[in-house]
Amino acid sequence: MINITFPDGRVKQYITGITALEIALGISEGLARNVLSAKVNGEVIDATRPINSDASLQLLTWNDPEGKSTMWHSSAHLMAESVEHFYPGAKFGIGPDIENGFYYDIDFGERLISENDLKKIEDKMLELAREKQKYIRKEVSKPDAVKYFTEKGDEYKLELIEELEDGQITFYESGKFTDLCRGPHLPDTSPIKAVKLLNIAGAYWRGDEKRKQLTRIYGITFPKKSELDEFLVKLEEARKRDHRKIGKELELFTFSQKVGQGLPLWLPKGAQLREKLEQFLKKVQKEAGYDPVITPHIGNVELYKTSGHFDKYGADSFQPISTPIEGEQFFLKPMNCPHHCEIYKSKPHSYKELPIRYAEFGTVYRYEQSGELHGLTRVRGFTQDDAHIFCTPDQVKEEFKGVMKIVMIIFKALEFNNFTVQISLRDPNNKEKYIGTDENWEKAEKAIIEVAEETGLEAEIVLGEAAFYGPKMDFMVRDAIGRKWQLGTIQVDYNLPERFELEYKGSDNEKHRPVMIHRAPFGSMERFVAVLIEHTAGKFPLWLTPDQVIILPISEKFQKYAEKVFSFLNNAELRAQIDDRSEKTGKKIRDAELMRIPYMLIVGEQEETEELVAVRKQGEGDKGKMTLQAFVQMVNKEIEKSLEIN
RNA sequence: GCCAUUGUAGCUCAGGGGUAGAGCACUUCCUUGGUAAGGAAGGGGUCGCGAGUUCAAUUCUCGCCAAUGGCUCCA
Numbered sequence: 001m002i003n004i005t006f007p008d009g010r011v012k013q014y015i016t017g018i019t020a021l022e023i024a025l026g027i028s029e030g031l032a033r034n035v036l037s038a039k040v041n042g043e044v045i046d047a048t049r050p051i052n053s054d055a056s057l058q059l060l061t062w063n064d065p066e067g068k069s070t071m072w073h074s075s076a077h078l079m080a081e082s083v084e085h086f087y088p089g090a091k092f093g094i095g096p097d098i099e100n101g102f103y104y105d106i107d108f109g110e111r112l113i114s115e116n117d118l119k120k121i122e123d124k125m126l127e128l129a130r131e132k133q134k135y136i137r138k139e140v141s142k143p144d145a146v147k148y149f150t151e152k153g154d155e156y157k158l159e160l161i162e163e164l165e166d167g168q169i170t171f172y173e174s175g176k177f178t179d180l181c182r183g184p185h186l187p188d189t190s191p192i193k194a195v196k197l198l199n200i201a202g203a204y205w206r207g208d209e210k211r212k213q214l215t216r217i218y219g220i221t222f223p224k225k226s227e228l229d230e231f232l233v234k235l236e237e238a239r240k241r242d243h244r245k246i247g248k249e250l251e252l253f254t255f256s257q258k259v260g261q262g263l264p265l266w267l268p269k270g271a272q273l274r275e276k277l278e279q280f281l282k283k284v285q286k287e288a289g290y291d292p293v294i295t296p297h298i299g300n301v302e303l304y305k306t307s308g309h310f311d312k313y314g315a316d317s318f319q320p321i322s323t324p325i326e327g328e329q330f331f332l333k334p335m336n337c338p339h340h341c342e343i344y345k346s347k348p349h350s351y352k353e354l355p356i357r358y359a360e361f362g363t364v365y366r367y368e369q370s371g372e373l374h375g376l377t378r379v380r381g382f383t384q385d386d387a388h389i390f391c392t393p394d395q396v397k398e399e400f401k402g403v404m405k406i407v408m409i410i411f412k413a414l415e416f417n418n419f420t421v422q423i424s425l426r427d428p429n430n431k432e433k434y435i436g437t438d439e440n441w442e443k444a445e446k447a448i449i450e451v452a453e454e455t456g457l458e459a460e461i462v463l464g465e466a467a468f469y470g471p472k473m474d475f476m477v478r479d480a481i482g483r484k485w486q487l488g489t490i491q492v493d494y495n496l497p498e499r500f501e502l503e504y505k506g507s508d509n510e511k512h513r514p515v516m517i518h519r520a521p522f523g524s525m526e527r528f529v530a531v532l533i534e535h536t537a538g539k540f541p542l543w544l545t546p547d548q549v550i551i552l553p554i555s556e557k558f559q560k561y562a563e564k565v566f567s568f569l570n571n572a573e574l575r576a577q578i579d580d581r582s583e584k585t586g587k588k589i590r591d592a593e594l595m596r597i598p599y600m601l602i603v604g605e606q607e608e609t610e611e612l613v614a615v616r617k618q619g620e621g622d623k624g625k626m627t628l629q630a631f632v633q634m635v636n637k638e639i640e641k642s643l644e645i646n
Numbered sequence: 647g648c649c650a651u652u653g654u655a656g657c658u659c660a661g662g663g664g665u666a667g668a669g670c671a672c673u674u675c676c677u678u679g680g681u682a683a684g685g686a687a688g689g690g691g692u693c694g695c696g697a698g699u700u701c702a703a704u705u706c707u708c709g710c711c712a713a714u715g716g717c718u719c720c721a
Binding site: 112200215218309587602 | 647649650651657676677678679681682684694711712716717718720721
């Protein structure tokens, strides 16, 4: 007999070799039907595997993230079985569960697969699922595993087996499909009641662009049809928040094939919004002791040879432009830091001057691969809210914290609550990707990690994500459909100061090397605005939104009064408009609601005689009548509140 | 850059070997209306670009460009 400890602390005795599924059945048949897998002593295993010694047990169902994982991983196998039915000889790469569903990478050989083929694969999956196929785990010796996939002709699985140790290899068999797999899996296919294959994409084998591209099919499954429907509705809702869609609706930005792909054109309303953001940050930076600088959009190739950018990215950049007579070569600037280093070098510095903080909304140009371009989040020309802090080594931490404070001020003002912090270090196994000495890297990485610890900020450490000249702390935010984007970034750099031979005179009258901190709290204006649009669904905070107020006269007769209201608001520095179209009030309200204008002021006979305005708030409705003074006061209060800095 | 899909009016989209249609938007007129769409008339398109097949191509084929979903990349 063995003792099984349940999550609530209860302990029960069972016969040795009992399975989680049998334990569940002993509790209730309904529970057994819902068990997808089991967590035994912290490890997720098949609910059908025997438990041979005392253990803690948690039965995993659809309500547990691990239960969902099991279901989706098993669904990938089910999809593979269906694919194999239609495309015998298809070879399979990897097929894991992911955050929302699963995928499988498949080599279809010469056959072309398109989205039109997904329906039949889906239907077959449902048909197979109804057969209640059992997932059967088998331990296989390495030679037997190799033999099986050699006979099947699946070189991908053979490559995976090569890397496994004999004695650790398991196969899972369900229906007619057998896969190399660690598991765990469902007891059988019956929980899979709803299937949706979402999209099809190319994916390089093992993520290596030099290797063959396989066909990746993404899908998701649910234990209830209604849950699938809910999921699809949610997906649709998320797409409505897409910044590309809202950007078009609200006339914020556009692209032109003639101007060039990845080169955004900011429309008046978008420019208005962006300028407000810039003014906000400029004010914060002024208080934090930054000095604005301005540098040109191009720089001599020698500048980038010095910085190391030429070696690292020269071949993958927009190629240099050259002067017609002298033949000098200039690159469009991909970074502002080399220019700022030269500003630092324009005169000698004493330790007494440090830290020096040069700030610039610097527009940079980077050649991004065409397939990577994406709305405003990934573009070829963009403006960084860049600054470079030159400081002494013992000022690094304090300066770093100062920058973090600015990032937090911004995130608070814009109500970004669900960001994550990532510390990006270099890949210790791939040091040739980076410039600088080990000693400098260690110093820089240590500084960032210590700051994170001292400020109590929860950060995920990711190796291999550092910039080529230094480690960084990135602030990540998700977009409407769950993609992660880097916004703010703070980077500690001991390397560029060396390359540019930056110096300051210390109190010892000796020359010393400053440390550089690169930082951009927004990241880029383009990406920040994109994410802001998706977070707010276009309903920007009042202080930021391009049109704050729209005045809706009931009819032409009240045009004069509307103009009076307009000039009052204008004098109060509110951004207002009059909708003087010959339309009914209902229509004007509808349009203003759709344009997400925060306040509508309806003016008619009553308002004119009483010298009032009828206030309607976007998304909320009628707020009643008030004087213009009271309205302006209310609006200013709302603005002040959201811009409060503490 | 790679794989798949898509490209028709300012926007959203229908159509399809015989040179095009809807709704919204726009212009004009009527209407002067009180909290999410008043009515009528009108203008607007080299059907992404280029070649090929055909008596005839927006439609079929190929190439290019761009967008979308992924992969790779991201100073």
